[in-house]
Amino acid sequence: MLGRAGVVTVDEARGILDMGLHPLPLDVERLPITAALGRVLSSDVVTDRPLPEFPRSTMDGYAVKARDTFGASDNLPALVAVVGEVLMGEEATQPVDKGQALRISTGGMLPPGADAVVMLEQTSPAGDDAIEVYRPVAPGENVVQPGEDIKAGETLLTRGHRLRPQDLGALAGVGATEIDVFRRVRVAIINTGNEIVEAGSAPRLGQVRDINSYNLMGLIQSDGGVAVRVGIIRDEYESIRAALGSALKDADVVAITGGSSVGTRDLTARVISDMGGPGVLVHGVSVKPGKPVILGVASGKPVFGLPGHPVAVSVSYELFIRPVLMRLSGEIDPIGLAGIPPVRVVSAKMTRNYSSSQGREDHLRVAIERIDGELYARPILGKSGLITTLVRAHGTVVVPLSKIGLSKGETVEVRLFD
Amino acid sequence: MLGRAGVVTVDEARGILDMGLHPLPLDVERLPITAALGRVLSSDVVTDRPLPEFPRSTMDGYAVKARDTFGASDNLPALVAVVGEVLMGEEATQPVDKGQALRISTGGMLPPGADAVVMLEQTSPAGDDAIEVYRPVAPGENVVQPGEDIKAGETLLTRGHRLRPQDLGALAGVGATEIDVFRRVRVAIINTGNEIVEAGSAPRLGQVRDINSYNLMGLIQSDGGVAVRVGIIRDEYESIRAALGSALKDADVVAITGGSSVGTRDLTARVISDMGGPGVLVHGVSVKPGKPVILGVASGKPVFGLPGHPVAVSVSYELFIRPVLMRLSGEIDPIGLAGIPPVRVVSAKMTRNYSSSQGREDHLRVAIERIDGELYARPILGKSGLITTLVRAHGTVVVPLSKIGLSKGETVEVRLFD
Numbered sequence: 001m002l003g004r005a006g007v008v009t010v011d012e013a014r015g016i017l018d019m020g021l022h023p024l025p026l027d028v029e030r031l032p033i034t035a036a037l038g039r040v041l042s043s044d045v046v047t048d049r050p051l052p053e054f055p056r057s058t059m060d061g062y063a064v065k066a067r068d069t070f071g072a073s074d075n076l077p078a079l080v081a082v083v084g085e086v087l088m089g090e091e092a093t094q095p096v097d098k099g100q101a102l103r104i105s106t107g108g109m110l111p112p113g114a115d116a117v118v119m120l121e122q123t124s125p126a127g128d129d130a131i132e133v134y135r136p137v138a139p140g141e142n143v144v145q146p147g148e149d150i151k152a153g154e155t156l157l158t159r160g161h162r163l164r165p166q167d168l169g170a171l172a173g174v175g176a177t178e179i180d181v182f183r184r185v186r187v188a189i190i191n192t193g194n195e196i197v198e199a200g201s202a203p204r205l206g207q208v209r210d211i212n213s214y215n216l217m218g219l220i221q222s223d224g225g226v227a228v229r230v231g232i233i234r235d236e237y238e239s240i241r242a243a244l245g246s247a248l249k250d251a252d253v254v255a256i257t258g259g260s261s262v263g264t265r266d267l268t269a270r271v272i273s274d275m276g277g278p279g280v281l282v283h284g285v286s287v288k289p290g291k292p293v294i295l296g297v298a299s300g301k302p303v304f305g306l307p308g309h310p311v312a313v314s315v316s317y318e319l320f321i322r323p324v325l326m327r328l329s330g331e332i333d334p335i336g337l338a339g340i341p342p343v344r345v346v347s348a349k350m351t352r353n354y355s356s357s358q359g360r361e362d363h364l365r366v367a368i369e370r371i372d373g374e375l376y377a378r379p380i381l382g383k384s385g386l387i388t389t390l391v392r393a394h395g396t397v398v399v400p401l402s403k404i405g406l407s408k409g410e411t412v413e414v415r416l417f418d
Numbered sequence: 419m420l421g422r423a424g425v426v427t428v429d430e431a432r433g434i435l436d437m438g439l440h441p442l443p444l445d446v447e448r449l450p451i452t453a454a455l456g457r458v459l460s461s462d463v464v465t466d467r468p469l470p471e472f473p474r475s476t477m478d479g480y481a482v483k484a485r486d487t488f489g490a491s492d493n494l495p496a497l498v499a500v501v502g503e504v505l506m507g508e509e510a511t512q513p514v515d516k517g518q519a520l521r522i523s524t525g526g527m528l529p530p531g532a533d534a535v536v537m538l539e540q541t542s543p544a545g546d547d548a549i550e551v552y553r554p555v556a557p558g559e560n561v562v563q564p565g566e567d568i569k570a571g572e573t574l575l576t577r578g579h580r581l582r583p584q585d586l587g588a589l590a591g592v593g594a595t596e597i598d599v600f601r602r603v604r605v606a607i608i609n610t611g612n613e614i615v616e617a618g619s620a621p622r623l624g625q626v627r628d629i630n631s632y633n634l635m636g637l638i639q640s641d642g643g644v645a646v647r648v649g650i651i652r653d654e655y656e657s658i659r660a661a662l663g664s665a666l667k668d669a670d671v672v673a674i675t676g677g678s679s680v681g682t683r684d685l686t687a688r689v690i691s692d693m694g695g696p697g698v699l700v701h702g703v704s705v706k707p708g709k710p711v712i713l714g715v716a717s718g719k720p721v722f723g724l725p726g727h728p729v730a731v732s733v734s735y736e737l738f739i740r741p742v743l744m745r746l747s748g749e750i751d752p753i754g755l756a757g758i759p760p761v762r763v764v765s766a767k768m769t770r771n772y773s774s775s776q777g778r779e780d781h782l783r784v785a786i787e788r789i790d791g792e793l794y795a796r797p798i799l800g801k802s803g804l805i806t807t808l809v810r811a812h813g814t815v816v817v818p819l820s821k822i823g824l825s826k827g828e829t830v831e832v833r834l835f836d
Contacts, residue, residue, distance in 0.1 A: 165636025172617035199590035218583025
């Protein structure tokens with residue numbers, strides 16, 4: 001077991017988990033595009049027909065032979081006979097001959113014989129059945145050619161692409177109203193702790209309601225995963241083992257929360273290791289909060305043992321679970337975007353000094369304030385067991401291992417909660 | 419009608435719409451917190467009991483009277499008798515007297531008589547029933563006091579707050595498993611155009627499939643709205659009027675897409691104005707693409723006439739519909755976050771020169787590329803009628819009215835599509 005000898009850095013922990021994880025591809029499901037926003041394509045979408053299938057006007061004006069307008073100017077306009085109109089949504093069958101034009105609207109089909117469109121604004125009527133054209137147009141001007149948007153046989157979107165609104169538009173445009181996507185990643189949440197009771201019940205003295213499951217559920221949902229709450233399990237080897245066993249059957253990822261005490265952490269680690277190799281990969285990471293986090297793989301699936309403090313749950317999620325969800329989702333990150341944080345980042349100035357824990361990457365919660373038009377980051381101090389330190393914050397500042405703190409007035413990058 | 423005389427700037431158009439719009443508050447619905455992520459609270463959440471309700475240990479160790487440890491050091495440890503253990507999830511009833519300690523785990527209830535917790539690591543056993551303490555603790559050290567997270571009577575979250583994962587955790591923590599939120603904003607999409615056919619059907623020559631409805635639907639969904647597709651309507655006054663009339667009954671916002679031609683635009687404007695004041699507020703904005711956009715209010719509800727070109731639809735949506743959706747959602751933007759773009763922004767260098775249209779705010783699509791670790795923005799050129807220019811892009815660069823272009827190597831801010 002790697003990392004057992006001592007605590008590892010965040011980057012080391014991520015590397016160890018990444019190397020130890022060999023996920024199988026997710027199942028595929030077929031969805032209407034109206035329900036596919038944010039989902040990841042499981043196969044390339046190749047078009048069989050071009051878009052558009054016919055030349056279309058991009059302007060309101062007149063379909064002409066471009067050469068009939070060559071040399072046209074304000075002083076010497078070209079005179080063209082208007083012989084009819086292209087109706088929207090109809091095949092244009094009436095041809096345009098030399099010296100002729102057909103009225104056409106934006107999106108209309110270019111008629112046979114025409115090779116360009118003169119904008120309405122560059123013409124004026126000359127009697128009932130003719131126009132004067134004041135500017136020359138080049139062949140192809142103000143026309144979208146067949147296949148100019150999408151060619152027949154072109155790969156419109158590739159396997160691993162996460163669908164954005166415009167992608168749905170393009171799929172509709174080629175008639176791909178149903179597509180194959182990977183099913184969502186399922187994350188089971190097991191909550192251990194003899195002091196934890198259901199959020200809907202009234203705790204007695206010594207008991208507290210379950211906070212972590214709901215925070216985690218929200219984090220998983222916002223990343224496009226499906227959160228499956230297994231429930232609150234007693235801090236006993238057999239109970240945790242049974243819960244983990246059934247969670248591994250149903251889910252792709254398991255998060256075991258709670259268990260902040262040394263005894264419980266060891267119990268969680270022991271259960272993970274006993275479920276089949278490779279077991280616990282990392283036990284302890286030099287991060288604050290969240291140091292006692294456990295990263296493991298059981299029955300080929302990633303299993304996380306998260307510290308019980310609510311803030312530690314959020315930090316551990318962002319550092320370790322989110323990247324795994326992204327990897328499992330089947331999404332192939334576009335090359336250029338790799339390394340760009342998955343959340344909004346703003347620059348702000350520290351309102352006060354902050355001393356961080358040396359030898360640990362420190363995740364500081366901050367509230368954003370705007371003073372005289374400038375953004376400031378105000379540290380929200382307080383124990384990592386307090387959920388309200390997260391509620392009052394707008395984002396996080398990461399103080400790297402190598403730094404011992406932040407100075408008042410220093411510019412920091414705040415990763416916003418979205 | 420404002421803006422009729424001529425085209426207005428983007429900021430002017432937004433101001434005119436903002437002033438002309440007086441939306442009624444949305445209805446309220448009650449939801450379980452498991453279904454409330456991203457929803458907006460319609461009333462404050464005030465807690466009736468403190469969290470926690472009893473003092474809790476934040477460490478594994480021993481509950482003691484702090485004064486019994488004063489002066490303790492490696493050379494002169496304090497000797498304390500261990501008289502029992504606090505069980506997790508149980509009320510701690512056994513008191514700690516002078517010179518005594520109870521074993522306690524993280525999250526355990528501080529017993530009567532104790533006022534601090536000594537960390538396990540700062541003790542060592544001294545026989546079977548005693549420990550030596552090597553560091554003094556102050557009263558309250560390693561303890562969360564009753565109400566330290568949330569006080570009784572405190573406003574945990576306020577009306578207008580959009581719920582994030584940690585907020586769900588906090589709500590669970592105080593037993594608020596159901597909460598009141600504003601219902602989602604409903605946006606009706608009407609697609610006009612005699613050349614448009616359903617995405618699922620086979621277009622004949624002269625016809626194209628509906629792209630804009632699906633792009634718009636995705637944009638609305640990603641902003642938390644409900645998109646209601648009315649369908650494809652013929653470009654005739656009575657048809658558009660009937661569709662708009664029924665859409666205004668059902669939806670909070672109406673978007674009429676298509677109608678790029680002058681005739682159709684005028685038809686859409688006329689229908690909007692005939693539905694009851696104030697009608698069309700803006701007809702034409704100095705933006706590229708999207709200049710012919712119509713902003714109106716009919717029967718008290720915002721109505722948008724969007725140009726038919728797919729890229730113009732996206733730009734108009736981001737500039738005008740998204741801010742209206744945010745306003746109607748009931749969300750009250752936290753003061754400090756006002757003005758931060760609602761999407762991710764990255765800096766990148768232009769790969770080439772770009773001349774923009776003078777006198778218009780230009781929204782340029784770009785692909786992001788990473789070359790030698792640096793980010794570059796490559797303009798995706800092409801007519802705004804081509805949906806694939808949006809598909810191939812990762813984001814948008816806005817060239818303001820006052821600039822005539824961008825230079826190769828210039829650093830620009832790219833607003834990413836998310």
